[in-house]
Amino acid sequence: MSEEPQLPPIPSITDDWDRKKSFFERKNSVLKCGACQADYTRAFKPGDFVFKELTDEECEKCQRRRLTIIEIYxxxxxxxKEKK
Ligand SMILES: [Zn+2]
Structure with a gap:
């Protein structure tokens, strides 16, 4: 009983998978200021969610604390591709 089962060749999906793994996800939060109406993007922080009011963060335009998250992407x- 030394016969080994003949497995079909493994398809090359592993190549794709490796390529995909080398990508990394970058999350961003879009903030809107209720004081000066500016909106801008900053890096996502743990605990962020849409419509959250960021009472402990200052608007980067007017430095008031009236920011709300309007979008996360x-x-x-x-x-x-990204060289620094
Ligand atoms: Zn502002």
Whole structure:
């Protein structure tokens, strides 16, 4: 009983998977200031959610604490393309 089962060749999906793994997700939060109406994006922070009022963060435009998160989105970064 030394016959080994003949497995079909493993398809090359592992290549794709490796490529996908090398990407990393970058999350961003879009903030809107209730004082000066500015909106801008900053890096997502743990605990962020849409419509959260950020009473402990200052608006980067007017330095008042009237920020609300209006949107959270993520993008996939390819580290090979992004050179620093
Ligand atoms: Zn502001």
């Amino acid at each position: 993520s993008e996939w970064i390819n580290p090979k």
